[in-house]
Amino acid sequence: MTKTDLISMVAQKADLTKKDSEKAVTAVIDTITEALVNGDKVQLVGFGTFEVKVRGERMGINPRTKEKMKISASKLPSFKAGKALKDSVAK
Structure with a gap:
């Protein structure tokens, strides 16, 4: 949709x-x-919750060069479905 x-x-x-x-x-x-x-945080009862999650700085590996690299911290939007939405979808 x-x-x-x-x-x-x-x-x-x-x-x-x-x-x-x-x-x-x-x-x-x-x-x-x-x-x-x-x-x-935005909470819509029965539908779900929108919030920002923070990912800390971490070490990763560049798949092309196999070299270790530092991945910066970032903020990501996330959504957690509420019980009523989960139940509706499960039917």
């Missing part, structure tokens, strides 16, 4: 115009993104 498909489904289920549903979907995505950038 693409963002366009999602907008169409939201418009149909919420009885909105595609233009209004596009604004709503974009606003939700932007709000979640801003919260993650600010270091906040």
